[in-house]
Amino acid sequence: MAIFDRRRVPAPEVSIPPIYEPLVGAVDQQEAGPSRRDRTNDEARPIFLKTGLINQANGSGYIESGGVKIACSVYGPRPKLPPYTPQGTLNLEVKFAPFASDPRRAPLRDTEPIPLSVLLTQSLIPTLQLHLLPKSSIDVYLLVLESDTPTNVLSAGLTVASAAIADAGIAMNGLGVGSVVASSSLSSSGSDLAKPSSASLLLLDPSEDEEKASESKVLVGSMPALGRITNLFFTGEAGINEACDMIEKAITSSRDTHTVLAQSLLEGAAERGIGAETATT
Amino acid sequence: MAAVASSSSSSSAAGPSHISDQLTSASSTAPSSASAEVFKRLHPSQYLSRFLGKGYRPDGRKVGGWRDVSINVGSISTAHGSSLVRMGDTTIVCGIKAEIAEPTAQSPNEGFVVPNIDLPALCSPNFKPGPPGDEAQTYSNWLNDLLVSSRTIPPESLLISSAKAAWVIYIDVVCINYDGNAFDAAVLAVMAALKNTRLPTARYDEETGRTICSRTETHPLTLGRIPLSCSFGIFESTHLLPDPTAYETPLLPTTITVALDSEDVGVTCLIRQEGLGGTVGKSGERVLGEAWNAAEARVRELRAVLDESVDA
Amino acid sequence: MSSSALLLPGQPLPAELVTPPLPQCGSGCYELNGRMLASVIGRPRRDGAVVSVIGREESGNTPDVGSIVIGTVSRLTPQQAHVTLTTSNDRPLPETSEEFVGVVRVGDVRLTERDKVKMGECFRLGDLVKAKVLSLGDARSYYLSTAANELGVVYAKSEAGNPLLPLSYQEMEDEITGRVERRKVAKPEGI
Numbered sequence: 098m099a100i101f102d103r104r105r106v107p108a109p110e111v112s113i114p115p116i117y118e119p120l121v122g123a124v125d126q127q128e129a130g131p132s133r134r135d136r137t138n139d140e141a142r143p144i145f146l147k148t149g150l151i152n153q154a155n156g157s158g159y160i161e162s163g164g165v166k167i168a169c170s171v172y173g174p175r176p177k178l179p180p181y182t183p184q185g186t187l188n189l190e191v192k193f194a195p196f197a198s199d200p201r202r203a204p205l206r207d208t209e210p211i212p213l214s215v216l217l218t219q220s221l222i223p224t225l226q227l228h229l230l231p232k233s234s235i236d237v238y239l240l241v242l243e244s245d246t247p248t249n250v251l252s253a254g255l256t257v258a259s260a261a262i263a264d265a266g267i268a269m270n271g272l273g274v275g276s277v278v279a280s281s282s283l284s285s286s287g288s289d290l291a292k293p294s295s296a297s298l299l300l301l302d303p304s305e306d307e308e309k310a311s312e313s314k315v316l317v318g319s320m321p322a323l324g325r326i327t328n329l330f331f332t333g334e335a336g337i338n339e340a341c342d343m344i345e346k347a348i349t350s351s352r353d354t355h356t357v358l359a360q361s362l363l364e365g366a367a368e369r370g371i372g373a374e375t376a377t378t
Numbered sequence: 379m380a381a382v383a384s385s386s387s388s389s390s391a392a393g394p395s396h397i398s399d400q401l402t403s404a405s406s407t408a409p410s411s412a413s414a415e416v417f418k419r420l421h422p423s424q425y426l427s428r429f430l431g432k433g434y435r436p437d438g439r440k441v442g443g444w445r446d447v448s449i450n451v452g453s454i455s456t457a458h459g460s461s462l463v464r465m466g467d468t469t470i471v472c473g474i475k476a477e478i479a480e481p482t483a484q485s486p487n488e489g490f491v492v493p494n495i496d497l498p499a500l501c502s503p504n505f506k507p508g509p510p511g512d513e514a515q516t517y518s519n520w521l522n523d524l525l526v527s528s529r530t531i532p533p534e535s536l537l538i539s540s541a542k543a544a545w546v547i548y549i550d551v552v553c554i555n556y557d558g559n560a561f562d563a564a565v566l567a568v569m570a571a572l573k574n575t576r577l578p579t580a581r582y583d584e585e586t587g588r589t590i591c592s593r594t595e596t597h598p599l600t601l602g603r604i605p606l607s608c609s610f611g612i613f614e615s616t617h618l619l620p621d622p623t624a625y626e627t628p629l630l631p632t633t634i635t636v637a638l639d640s641e642d643v644g645v646t647c648l649i650r651q652e653g654l655g656g657t658v659g660k661s662g663e664r665v666l667g668e669a670w671n672a673a674e675a676r677v678r679e680l681r682a683v684l685d686e687s688v689d690a
Numbered sequence: 691m692s693s694s695a696l697l698l699p700g701q702p703l704p705a706e707l708v709t710p711p712l713p714q715c716g717s718g719c720y721e722l723n724g725r726m727l728a729s730v731i732g733r734p735r736r737d738g739a740v741v742s743v744i745g746r747e748e749s750g751n752t753p754d755v756g757s758i759v760i761g762t763v764s765r766l767t768p769q770q771a772h773v774t775l776t777t778s779n780d781r782p783l784p785e786t787s788e789e790f791v792g793v794v795r796v797g798d799v800r801l802t803e804r805d806k807v808k809m810g811e812c813f814r815l816g817d818l819v820k821a822k823v824l825s826l827g828d829a830r831s832y833y834l835s836t837a838a839n840e841l842g843v844v845y846a847k848s849e850a851g852n853p854l855l856p857l858s859y860q861e862m863e864d865e866i867t868g869r870v871e872r873r874k875v876a877k878p879e880g881i
Contacts, residue, residue: 102509104509104510104514104515105494105510105515105518106492106493106494106518106519106521106522107492108490108492108546108548109479109480109482109490109492109546111479111480112477112478112479112490112546113477113478113479114477114478115476115477115478115578115580115589115591116588116589116590116591117578117590117591117592117593118590118591118592118593120593150469150555151469151500151501151554151555152467152555152557153467153501153502153503153555153556153557153624154500154503155784164455166453166454168500168554169500170500170501172499172503172784173784174752174784175784175788176752176788176789176790176791177788178788179829179830180829181828181829190499190507192498192500192507194471194473194496194550194552195473195475195494195548195550196454196456196457196460196473196474196475196548196550197454197456197473198456199456200477201475201477201548204494204509205509224699226720226729230752231826232826232829233752236499238498238499238500238507239500240498240500240552240554242454242471242473242552243454243455243456244456263698263699263730263731264731265746266730266731266745266746267730268699268718268720268729268730269699269700269729269730270699270700270720270722270727270729271699271700271727272698272699272700320700322698322699322700322701322727323700323722323727359698362698362731363696363698363731366696366731366732369746371696371731371732371733371745371746413780415781415782416760416777416780416781416782418782419776419777419782420760420776420777420818420845421845503784503785504785
């Protein structure tokens, strides 16, 4: 436990996040039910996406989606350190600002970004044309400024990384977007939105509480323009048919995210003046 | 809880938070001609010298000018207090998280303040991923010195119960876009975030040995002096350049940082000079004096922006 | 001519650009299952038998075989000169923490009398050198050549620290002290 970090200002060895007094009244317990109050089950929370904000980078993006805020920058193609590779390499790093989640993430003790980086790399590689970049690397850095669940970070991360890579002008097969669907079994709470089906309730873009209450969830990375899936990350327990329904729903929603992504890329391209000069020639 | 104070409040509550607004105002400079870009890369010193000779900086301000500053507070819902500062294109986010720890035996009535500045690989092509580099470490130490020496957060004010429990205030500063002078922007961001911070009211329970926080009652931090910093570089022993950009910084072997306190009387909290100081025909002290005067005027400006953003 | 809308990666090229005779995919687009799709954000254009999508001008500039590059001599041995590259084909290379490095081997310095080349009489540390990329080289460096009249040292400072002016293909003169130093001089542009 005694990791002495001489690169940072020292902190007390142990500190604990605030513990709050127990809740009184049943008001908050109702909110934990599977049904939604603020939107329908097939409705994702609005996404805000903007490219080109980090002008030190070759390409960049910033996304706000549900409880997640991520800044992403892309540097490259850069010369790659030996060994020589005939293909380009994708280096991707997810980093959480220490204040980006509850409880605080102490630097060095935070290991979660590593598997997230791996999953995100896998989801992005099929969208890239790395064979065009011998001896080079593309460096993608994601900085999470605010987060609720890791699944939502992955989903928004994939979308914003795609936006930043496209903004950098790096060749891609298509734009990748992420989408999450959770499945909860119907509890007895009289939810008016529940479908007549007796099985389970599928929730698109689940909030933190909804995800916690769910039996299974799936994150789908896809390229809607090509109708292809780049990564499927399923956790929990569900029947085959139900799992297929969940994937189906995620893919449907991916198309909407793709529209948002396309719109912000076109706006970003206009700001960079892409196409303006070629039109005059 | 997404209450956002802003100098220019525009979007509705449902809209994106002000981080995006702030970032959006990033100036996208028109692409200059290819040969100018090549000259800029090959002969940076001559490039800068030509601009200064005409009385301007490469980014269009006057030689003695500062970049525009804007501050937004409270956009990060996972933090107890937060701010986003833009100084020119340099963009800094600061988040404050409070945790609870046992005071040390030497100082049983004091809490802890832990400031750190991170310059991640995301923010500049010249930084590598991994633990904080030299520049980030230096800035973290400067920031710590500044906060301790000016007693910005008096450690006694963080006590919950003597020798049992006290607040630890984690101040984490992250740079998102590094276009030079990150330290001035970081100090401003820290002060804005501290003013924005609200802690839950905490009570130490002797029986259970635990500290319990209220869900409804909160209070702001007790703040001491609020220092603000101004940095300069000296180019070829001739020009004193305030608020250097990332492009100018490597060309400025001497740097001066002056941190000043309270509005009316210029009380210094920190002066730091690296390099020889002095310019042709002027002694080091005179140049330092010039820097000080320029800093006094700048700090008044910064303080106005700070007060406006936090009170809004 | 090219008034078509902006395309995004994965979007098919407009039908009127891919009419027979079927064009080839140039830069910024690719073929998938018989369809031609954009791979970057940009406007499509057809030049005869080639279609391409024109995106950001400054993006993805890496040295390629045949590129003319400019860089600074960062290491010098009797066998080779290491050059840190800053521009390629008159465009700046992306700024990075890992630099693009090229190597001029002793046999690639000049066209004639290759066996008599002494590296110390051709380059000095800090010289700006214009060179052509011969190959992607080894794992670390691009292989460069300065074996042409217009290639070689384009800007250098004398031992006294003053700028040097070219005198001949092998000599440069300190513009203040008048001392002559030896270099593999590039023919100045416009002469």
